[in-house]
Amino acid sequence: MPFRLVRCSLAALFAFACSGDVLAAGAGTPGADGGHARLNQLGFLPGSRMLAVIEGDRARAFEIVSDVDGAVVRRGQSAPPGTWAPAGREASIAELGPLPPGRYRLQGAGMAPSDPFPVDAQAYAALLDASLKAFYFHRAGSPLDAAHAGMHVRAAGHPDTDVEIHASAASPGRPAGTVVSAPGGWYDAGDYNKYVVNSGITMWSLLSAYEHFPQVFRGRDTGIPESGDAVPDLLDEAWWNLRWMLAMQDPGDGGVYHKLTNLRFDGAVMPDQATARRYMVGRSTAAALDFAAVMAMASRVYAGYEARFPGVPARMRAAAESAWRWAQAHPDAVYRQPPDVHTGAYGDARLDDEFAWAAAELFLLTGDAAYWRAFESHAAAPDVPSWANVGALGWISLAAHGGRLPGAAERERVSQAVEGLAGRLAGQWRQSPWRVAMQPEDFVWGSSAMALNQGLVLLQGYRLTRQRDYLDAAQSQLDYVLGRNPLGVSFVTGYGVRTPMHVHHRPSQADGVAEPVPGWLSGGPNPRQQDLGDCKDVTYPSKAPALSWIDHDCSYASNEVAINWNAPLVYVAAGLQALTPP
Numbered sequence: 001m002p003f004r005l006v007r008c009s010l011a012a013l014f015a016f017a018c019s020g021d022v023l024a025a026g027a028g029t030p031g032a033d034g035g036h037a038r039l040n041q042l043g044f045l046p047g048s049r050m051l052a053v054i055e056g057d058r059a060r061a062f063e064i065v066s067d068v069d070g071a072v073v074r075r076g077q078s079a080p081p082g083t084w085a086p087a088g089r090e091a092s093i094a095e096l097g098p099l100p101p102g103r104y105r106l107q108g109a110g111m112a113p114s115d116p117f118p119v120d121a122q123a124y125a126a127l128l129d130a131s132l133k134a135f136y137f138h139r140a141g142s143p144l145d146a147a148h149a150g151m152h153v154r155a156a157g158h159p160d161t162d163v164e165i166h167a168s169a170a171s172p173g174r175p176a177g178t179v180v181s182a183p184g185g186w187y188d189a190g191d192y193n194k195y196v197v198n199s200g201i202t203m204w205s206l207l208s209a210y211e212h213f214p215q216v217f218r219g220r221d222t223g224i225p226e227s228g229d230a231v232p233d234l235l236d237e238a239w240w241n242l243r244w245m246l247a248m249q250d251p252g253d254g255g256v257y258h259k260l261t262n263l264r265f266d267g268a269v270m271p272d273q274a275t276a277r278r279y280m281v282g283r284s285t286a287a288a289l290d291f292a293a294v295m296a297m298a299s300r301v302y303a304g305y306e307a308r309f310p311g312v313p314a315r316m317r318a319a320a321e322s323a324w325r326w327a328q329a330h331p332d333a334v335y336r337q338p339p340d341v342h343t344g345a346y347g348d349a350r351l352d353d354e355f356a357w358a359a360a361e362l363f364l365l366t367g368d369a370a371y372w373r374a375f376e377s378h379a380a381a382p383d384v385p386s387w388a389n390v391g392a393l394g395w396i397s398l399a400a401h402g403g404r405l406p407g408a409a410e411r412e413r414v415s416q417a418v419e420g421l422a423g424r425l426a427g428q429w430r431q432s433p434w435r436v437a438m439q440p441e442d443f444v445w446g447s448s449a450m451a452l453n454q455g456l457v458l459l460q461g462y463r464l465t466r467q468r469d470y471l472d473a474a475q476s477q478l479d480y481v482l483g484r485n486p487l488g489v490s491f492v493t494g495y496g497v498r499t500p501m502h503v504h505h506r507p508s509q510a511d512g513v514a515e516p517v518p519g520w521l522s523g524g525p526n527p528r529q530q531d532l533g534d535c536k537d538v539t540y541p542s543k544a545p546a547l548s549w550i551d552h553d554c555s556y557a558s559n560e561v562a563i564n565w566n567a568p569l570v571y572v573a574a575g576l577q578a579l580t581p582p
Contacts (some may be wrong), residue, residue: 035054036056038483039114039497040086040484041485042117042482044096044097044119045123045488045576046470048097048475049475050095050119051483052093052096052484053093053435053477055486056110060111061077062078064104064106068102076094076095078092079094080092085440095306097119100119104116109177111301112461115258123574127573128573130494133223133518134224134519135566136224137240137543140160141156142240144527144539148223148224154272155270158274160183162181163181163279164462167338170284179278184241184247185240186241186563187563189562190505190560192274195261196248197348200387200390201290201386201390203297204397205456206234207297208396208569210260210301211301212400213578214232216235216577218403220361222424224364226563235302239302240561245295245485255283255326256326257289258284258286263277263279268510273359274506284347285332286332286341288326289324292327293320293361293393293394295316296317296320296358307421311383320362327358334349335347346388353380356380357390357394360398362400379391382396383421385456392418395418399414408570419464422457436451437454438454442454443526446562448522449524452565455473456568459579470473474572481524482567493516493561502552503518504556504560505553515560520566521569522549525548525558526558529557531556535552537554
């Protein structure tokens with residue numbers, strides 16, 4: 001079970017500082033010589049690599065004690081310390097395991113006992129359920145009832161059955177002012193808008209989690225209205241967004257609308273109170289290609305559930321191929337924000353990665369050699385994926401279906417490309433005094449998701465080679481997100497000893513409930529601090545990359561939530577549950 005939320009008003013209990021709405025660093029009372037123990041607050045699977053970080057300028061002798069009776073179960077010595085550049089702090093690594101199932105603490109001279117941590121075969125099961133169910137809480141056009149949403153019950157908002165074609169999205173068959181319907185979908189982030197481009201990487205991460213680890217999701221009941229209908233809840237939830245995406249395609253020519261939004265962001269109100277006019281805004285090559293990739297992949301995945309979704313796989317294939325043809329005819333239709341629109345742009349002028357990803361998914365669906373040639377002409381060496389850099393998604397999908405590739409040489413090339421990226425990240429992990437792959441430049445808007453996308457890539461290295469370092473490095477990326485960071489915070493709402501209480505998320509801000517909606521990943525430290533001009537009460541504790549975070553609902557630069565950030569949390573939690581040896 002997850003630990004209970006801790007409010008700032010209980011700061012003394014856990015010895016962490018609060019300033020206004022700011023949740024600050026601390027994991028236990030610092031020791032006499034300043035030692036802090038940082039570890040995964042949800043604990044570990046029995047077969048995982050169990051690491052903790054002890055801050056300070058020297059190695060330390062430590063003990064692992066039972067949290068039940070205080071008995072010493074293991075003694076050890078931490079490694080020589082080093083300085084982790086993103087935080088500018090010295091720290092050393094402590095090997096905690098192996099440990100049998102139980103509940104433990106880390107303690108040693110000059111440091112207070114750590115947070116309690118369990119070792120349990122289902123250590124991340126509740127986290128996986130919550131991070132997936134977070135998407136249910138983000139459904140547009142649907143009421144959330146008490147039976148499924150608990151205290152976060154709310155009325156439906158944004159039916160999106162009366163959406164106007166903006167001048168930037170006009171086509172001969174749908175001129176400006178035309179009214180269309182595009183219901184369903186998920187709200188994108190802390191706001192109430194819906195964006196095709198950001199749905200692209202989100203859907204890939206979720207559908208890949210199902211494809212790669214189906215045993216984790218079959219029969220998994222997360223408590224959504226569709227639970228128990230003989231379709232995995234992940235696919236039921238994904239369908240809520242896929243059906244909206246299908247409505248984002250212009251039926252006249254296959255082009256895809258870039259986004260469905262208001263002209264301006266809503267205030268901090270509940271969805272049913274946000275009633276501004278909604279528009280289809282722009283049509284772009286990036287949206288068409290992300291759409292084509294997702295629909296090709298979804299057609300492949302949902303083919304196994306034709307009885308529950310009759311005709312849907314064929315419909316998605318046709319939509320994917322139509323969007324691809326439109327993109328071929330409009331290869332440089334870059335989204336430009338119209339002057340009267342002030343919602344998220346998700347603009348992307350570099351499109352080779354989108355072409356490569358879409359071509360890869362269409363090749364896997366159809367076997368058509370033309371798509372393979374298109375992939376080869378556009379593909380570059382993969383990098384850690386993000387919404388604007390999706391090239392790695394095609395490589396990973398191809399590696400996962402190596403038997404469908406044209407021959408042995410192609411299989412080797414694809415495997416080497418994916419393993420090469422995973423190997424680079426594993427090297428960074430080994431060399432890091434904090435034992436995490438994150439570099440200073442990785443602390444961007446959504447740095448928590450960057451850590452998890454690195455973990456996702458590392459899991460591909462393990463899936464391809466079964467080399468244990470890849471699995472251990474992926475574990476460390478999740479450890480970082482769940483508390484093994486210099487702030488001593490688990491960045492997932494409701495899951496950890498100290499978790500964000502004031503995320504930038506309109507329902508959590510406006511619903512009158514003290515606890516935020518659970519299962520959401522806070523964006524994490526971001527030294528660019530883009531919100532300072534808008535948030536008069538926000539004062540960041542530091543400009544150091546790994547410390548630039550504040551638990552304040554105005555801090556959209558460090559404490560917002562987003563669907564593309566939660567999706568790799570689902571993937572990594574599922575992957576570690578599935579792949580870690582017992």
